[in-house]
Amino acid sequence: MESFWLCDDCLFAAAYEDYSTLSLYHSQDEVEQRIAALHRGLVRLMPISADFDPEAGWGVRAFSPLPCDGCGSPLYGQRHRFTRL
Numbered sequence: 001m002e003s004f005w006l007c008d009d010c011l012f013a014a015a016y017e018d019y020s021t022l023s024l025y026h027s028q029d030e031v032e033q034r035i036a037a038l039h040r041g042l043v044r045l046m047p048i049s050a051d052f053d054p055e056a057g058w059g060v061r062a063f064s065p066l067p068c069d070g071c072g073s074p075l076y077g078q079r080h081r082f083t084r085l
Contacts, residue, residue, distance in 0.1 A: 006079060
């Protein structure tokens, strides 16, 4: 099985279709562009399933310098493992 590491934005988009936090960091035009980038990245990877458990401490990288495998964001941050079905 192939695994992918997704940023928080991709996590919320894939799991909940929730884009509400994007407006905290981006203008309205940037939010629309970011949503489109998230969607393109996730469609390319589908079908995927969450493969992490934050309570048990596996499948989560608290800080990663690697780009997100979904949207390609180069920003450092938390990553969650997903596996292609």
